Amino acid sequence: xxxxxxxxxxxxxxxxxxxxxxxxxxxxxxxxxxxxxxxxxxxxxxxxxxxxxxxxxxxxxxxxxxxxxxxxxxxxxxxxxxxxxxxxxxxxxxxxxxxxxxxxxxxxxxxxxxxxxxxxxxxxxxxxxxxxxxxxxxxxxxxxxxxxxxxxxxxxxxxxxxxxxxxxxxxxxxxxxxxxxxxxxxxxxxxxxxxxxxxxxxxxxxxxxxxxxxxxxxxxxxxxxxxxxxxxxxxxxxxxxxxxxxxxxxxx
Amino acid sequence: xxxxxxxxxxxxxxxxxxxxxxxxxxxxxxxxxxxxxxxxxxxxxxxxxxxxxxxxxxxxxxxxxxxxxxxxxxxxxxxxxxxxxxxxxxxxxxxxxxxxxxxxxxxxxxxxxxxxxxxxxxxxxxxxxxxxxxxxxxxxxxxxxxxxxxxxxxxxxxxxxxxxxxxxxxxxxxxxxxxxxxxxxxxxxxxxxxxxxxxxxxxxxxxxxxxxxxxxxxxxxxxxxxxxxxxxxxxxxxxxxxxxxxxxxxxxxxxxxxxxxxxxxxxxxxxxxxxxxxxxxxxxxxxxxxxxxxxxxxxxxxxxx
Numbered sequence: 001x002x003x004x005x006x007x008x009x010x011x012x013x014x015x016x017x018x019x020x021x022x023x024x025x026x027x028x029x030x031x032x033x034x035x036x037x038x039x040x041x042x043x044x045x046x047x048x049x050x051x052x053x054x055x056x057x058x059x060x061x062x063x064x065x066x067x068x069x070x071x072x073x074x075x076x077x078x079x080x081x082x083x084x085x086x087x088x089x090x091x092x093x094x095x096x097x098x099x100x101x102x103x104x105x106x107x108x109x110x111x112x113x114x115x116x117x118x119x120x121x122x123x124x125x126x127x128x129x130x131x132x133x134x135x136x137x138x139x140x141x142x143x144x145x146x147x148x149x150x151x152x153x154x155x156x157x158x159x160x161x162x163x164x165x166x167x168x169x170x171x172x173x174x175x176x177x178x179x180x181x182x183x184x185x186x187x188x189x190x191x192x193x194x195x196x197x198x199x200x201x202x203x204x205x206x207x208x209x210x211x212x213x214x215x216x217x218x219x220x221x222x223x224x225x226x227x228x229x230x231x232x233x234x235x236x237x238x239x240x241x242x243x244x245x246x247x248x249x250x251x252x
Numbered sequence: 253x254x255x256x257x258x259x260x261x262x263x264x265x266x267x268x269x270x271x272x273x274x275x276x277x278x279x280x281x282x283x284x285x286x287x288x289x290x291x292x293x294x295x296x297x298x299x300x301x302x303x304x305x306x307x308x309x310x311x312x313x314x315x316x317x318x319x320x321x322x323x324x325x326x327x328x329x330x331x332x333x334x335x336x337x338x339x340x341x342x343x344x345x346x347x348x349x350x351x352x353x354x355x356x357x358x359x360x361x362x363x364x365x366x367x368x369x370x371x372x373x374x375x376x377x378x379x380x381x382x383x384x385x386x387x388x389x390x391x392x393x394x395x396x397x398x399x400x401x402x403x404x405x406x407x408x409x410x411x412x413x414x415x416x417x418x419x420x421x422x423x424x425x426x427x428x429x430x431x432x433x434x435x436x437x438x439x440x441x442x443x444x445x446x447x448x449x450x451x452x453x454x455x456x457x458x459x460x461x462x463x464x465x466x467x468x469x470x471x472x473x474x475x476x477x478x479x480x481x482x483x484x485x486x487x488x489x490x491x492x493x494x495x496x497x498x499x500x501x502x503x504x505x506x507x508x509x510x511x512x513x514x515x516x517x518x519x520x521x522x523x524x525x526x527x528x529x530x531x532x533x534x535x536x537x538x539x540x541x542x543x544x545x546x547x548x549x550x551x552x553x554x555x556x557x
Contacts, residue, residue: 095325
């Protein structure tokens with residue numbers, strides 16, 4: 001079981017490492033642009049947010065957005081491709097339990113989230129003096145976020161029947177939710193209606209937890225920043241396993 | 253003799269209502285070289301898919317080495333190696349990695365897998381291409397790569413779905429030799445093929461599927477005995493005159509020195525040669541015009557007379 005899990009993870013890591021120009025470079029370039037435009041040029045006019053200068057304030061959001069997008073992209077593209085080129089049959093004919101398959105693909109997504117997140121953090125360090133308020137909170141927030149979005153990507157890949165289907169959710173759901181989850185602002189500045197609405201956006205809790213871990217400021221309670229993604233992970237993992245066990249779009 | 257595989261009343265109806273398999277009972281003995289034949293859409297690939305766990309059956313059961321597939325799914329999967337009809341590997345992954353990963357899924361560590369991969373890649377003449385990706389391989393090479401992959405975990409039963417489709421004659425014959433050797437070493441092999449000559453020359457037992465049903469299951473020898481007639485092509489020394497008649501045979505002059513004769517099963521080839529000699533015709537060379545199994549296959553699946 002352990003060898004099978006290890007095999008899937010190594011295969012996933014080698015896959016995204018082989019195409020590093022597509023997987024690692026673009027987020028680094030995008031991050032530099034975000035920092036330059038939103039932090040450097042506009043940030044000076046905005047001033048401070050929650051008592052922190054704007055350039056520093058948006059850094060956790062940018063890192064976490066990268067983690068979200070990369071964890072999701074890894075599982076959705078990798079699993080969809082294994083279905084598309086039928087190499088998923090290699091796993092179906094082998095005695096690998098479905099939970100190991102799921103864990104392997106999710107671990108691949110988490111690893112890509114971590115690698116690209118670190119590359120982006122390294123890039124940011126050229127623009128901003130980085131400091132960490134709590135490494136523990138930061139690590140837990142990162143882990144919960146990447147696991148949750150790797151699971152979501154996996155479910156998307158199970159249902160996807162074309163390449164269009166794997167780009168719809170990131171473009172029309174993930175990106176808006178990330179932007180509206182407090183990536184560039186504190187929800188404290190929103191009118192009460194929009195602030196209440198943000199409470200239904202799980203990304204808001206993850207963003208807030210990560211920001212707390214990095215800067216020591218947040219808009220909600222820490223337990224919510226951990227509890228909401230944990231509940232989402234439990235739900236998504238149950239759905240993904242159900243889909244694998246029943247063979248939806250994987251077995252005829 | 254112990255059974256390697258048995259299916260009982262195996263049926264599959266797809267969501268569009270198509271009945272691919274209808275209560276199929278199949279029995280394959282351990283160590284057998286078994287042919288599963290059928291025309292396109294007969295249900296061969298569906299049967300194989302169910303046996304290997306790729307397709308869900310509608311009803312019925314599968315036993316591998318006496319183990320029920322449903323209740324011992326992982327033990328059953330360890331016993332089977334599948335070489336599917338369609339190429340199903342990541343086209344961008346190096347060939348050797350494909351084999352090592354497959355072994356990993358079966359719990360074999362990378363060190364052991366590397367040794368096994370080297371051994372198999374050498375046997376299928378792909379060792380020099382180990383670092384390339386399948387995309388750069390020819391169709392025949394891809395088939396050999398799939399064969400090596402199916403053998404990575406040393407299965408007890410090897411299932412080959414059209415293994416030599418698109419493979420040139422030379423490579424096909426070397427694959428046959430390799431498969432015969434594996435069978436002699438004790439591996440049970442189940443083969444589906446469109447090359448009936450392949451099935452006739454390699455397999456000891458046979459089942460023919462037609463529209464989802466088994467129409468015949470017997471030994472190859474037993475089945476071939478049922479052939480009612482055979483057609484021969486005779487190359488003759490003398491020039492042939494147009495009207496040659498031999499009692500109970502159908503004769504047709506194909507060209508000046510070539511004669512086609514269809515003879516009943518009760519008549520031997522030496523009878524034909526003797527009768528031709530009486531007509532002052534000497535036979536220089538004889539070959540079979542049509543594969544006997546092919547004739548039987550066509551009659552059993554109602555595609556021809």
